[in-house]
Amino acid sequence: MGFFSPDGLLLGFSVVALIAIYLRSRARPIINVSSLMLFEQLPAPVVKSRILKLDLLFWLELLALSAITLAAAGFYVAGRRPVGRHQLHALVFDLGAGMGALDGRVSRLEEARALARHLITSAPAGDEFTVIGYGLEANILAAPSRDPRPALAALDKLQAQAIAPRPSALRAALIDAHGAAAIDIFADRRPAEDVVSQTSPRGVVKLHQVGKPVDNVAIAGLDPGVPRSSGGHCVLRNFSSRPAQCQLELDLNGRQFDHTSLIIEPRAQAIVGFRPLTEGGLLHARIATHDALIMDNERFATAPSTAQANVLVLSPDPDARDDLARIAVAINPNFVVTALDPAQYKSSGAAKRRYALAILHDCNPSGINAAARLFVFPEPLLKGSHRTPVANVPGSVAAVELESRQDTGPLTTPTLLGPSRILSLPGWMDALATGAPLDGHDSFPVAAVGRQLDGRVGVLAFDVRDHLLLDPDRLDALVLTIDTLKQVTAPEDIKVVSTGSFVTISTFAPAKLISPDNSIRQLQPDQWGRVRFRPLEVGHYAIRGPNRATEVYANYYDVAESDLSSLAAPLDRKAVNHSLPPPHVEIFPRPVGLALIALAAFLVLAESAFITRRAIYWGTPHV
């Protein structure tokens, strides 16, 4: 409490003056009478008149005068308000798959949307709103504006994505909302505290946790097996704390070939096997029963073709040749492998055949007619050689450690791979894994795939001699090799990918992307003729180019995001708020002049009413 102007306190002396006037006027009211003759018999007053009469009128007038004086002096009280007169509200939405889960008939995102809409409509005029969504990354969906319509329109366009939200995306969203006085996070699960605290938001951070624990069954994996050879299996997982009844449907190339009903134990997984597929193609598994999250209720896989294909394996090392041939046959038993020393290749009849895949270890003979080529430990460019290297190999290292893979991220324990070439990838190739030399810090790609006009190309930078691929302690090398081989030999017109990953298709021309929701987007190729997109929905994407069409099927599964029952009871909001940074508020003077004047007016009215009542009762203006 205080005064805007201390000089205004001088007005306080007016109270004294006014009280003096008041007392003077009230000391002895004068009554006009017709003649003093009528009062001759009245005795003289025996009591001195009271100067100060502490009756109701006195207190009413004293309060009224004090209120007026304080109002004139600019009396104020200290108020607290969030930083900013017109507050900026940042509405941050989790757009992960869990937000698409249905709680009854309403999704969690719908619930969050309703909460946010109420916040916008109930906010004081002049407040600004911005809408930010985060999933794989943060996106400002509505820029800060005092006009609520863009924010409301952005709310309507919010859509849950078939991905698990990344903490880094939330961090980026909070950074985008850094200037906001109030940050409202709408999520179905509590974000990590360090994510919020590290961004140090200036405004009040409030978590609106939506949703309640619900049951969910997801397809965790789908293995098509080997057509006509070995059966496949589908992995189902029950995330609820009670048994779940489930019906699984399997179809191959659009034809259903299996329908299984089963009951899965609480928080357990079930493996549903099926007989060997009769042919290769697209395998589709689908949970027919209803549960909360439909994104993880279907999964796609491609089964290798049953048609025989020739594979050429060239390596100067017999052991390596043998290992690579075994792996190729393991991937597809229909491969007919021809393994040769590079020195013998020209002279043999193998050079005249057409191959579906050529695996070239530490060699690069010319004249190979193959639809796809995998270079293993590619030889560096030699002076005077006329052969075009698939990748620039500036040098070699004696040993390299596999550090990170594109699909799984950094390895918890690096895998020692042995000698390796240092690769400098061309732009049309994508790295699948990176490694670093033992004695160095600069990492380089150790596995990559790409496509040229004459076919697919894969590269493994490390050497596979000394049965590296069969070493049980270095299984990562084998897995990386198999994955690379699968990508190189995968059908060109069909792809199965994970949601959230970048999909690269070589179209060499502009192409149309038709999403599962039938929306169409035009994709422009880069300088190497590739179009890229990132599927955020589960289902079928079609890429239509002028010369070729590619079908992409996106799968979603995330063990944390699909676990919709792990939310348990709603979080204690007090605890959440307590753990969040304290709100930034400022203390400002709140004028109370108007209230004081209103109080004075009320007091004067009350006094007038009191006086009038007395005047009416006594029939005289002197009261």
Next chain:
Amino acid sequence: MLIARAFDPDFLQRLDALTLGIKRARTIRTGRRTVGRVLGPGLEPEDFRDYSAGDDLRFLDWNTFARLEDLTVRTFRAERQVELTIMLDTSASMAVPESDDKFGLAVILGTALAYIAMGENDSVRLAAFGGSAEKSRWLTTPSYQRRESFFAFRQFVSGLKCQGDTQLSMAVADLLRTRHHPGIVVAISDFLVSPADYEDALTQLLTARHEVKVIHIVGDREYTGFYPPGAYRVRDCETGELREVVFGAQQSALCRQRIEEHSARLANFCERHGIVYSRAFGASNLDAIMRREFPRLGVIA
């Protein structure tokens, strides 16, 4: 305001059937306005007498002369009009307390008497008195006889302002200075003057052979002494003199006692001198006052 009611047709209608009686004509029938057996010009024959030189030839009874050959003169009873003067006190005390409307009460009673008197074509005029010792105020209306002229009084009473002192003696002196024939004088006042003053004034009127009627006006608050309790300073509205008093129940009783004493003294004086005394205490009691006091004033239904 009672002044407005004084000229209200409904109120006047109640007065139509009333007649103002005159003490000296009590022996004759009601409504006769002759005063005494005074010979003079008139319409009512009184007697016959022998003609003497100088008699008005218009009064010769030519029929008697033709039959008896004697000159006989017919005499008539003289008709004298009753002149009614209603004196209204317009001193400042008549306006205090304001809520009592003492002046309004005085006006309505005075005009009512005037209206009644004009019913018999009596000559009526209103007079207002007040002012100060240095310059008294004496205002009169012309004398009106017919009721059609009654509303001429409205402008007169509407223009009266209560101010100054109650100069009753000076007002009577002014009245006697302009009047020669005795009539009826009705003095309407609160008589808040010294007894010597009003006794002197009333004695002068009696000496001039006027029939005097007194209406004593007292306000409701004055009579009840009903003042808000507490310490006050009372100010005489005529003299401006101040006095400190403390009002309470006991003081109210003393005020009532004082007004009763004042009224009793005035009434006693009037009774001793053959003056009709009428109490008009409280404007709220107008109907009761008219019902009770008008007969006392000679108003006959």
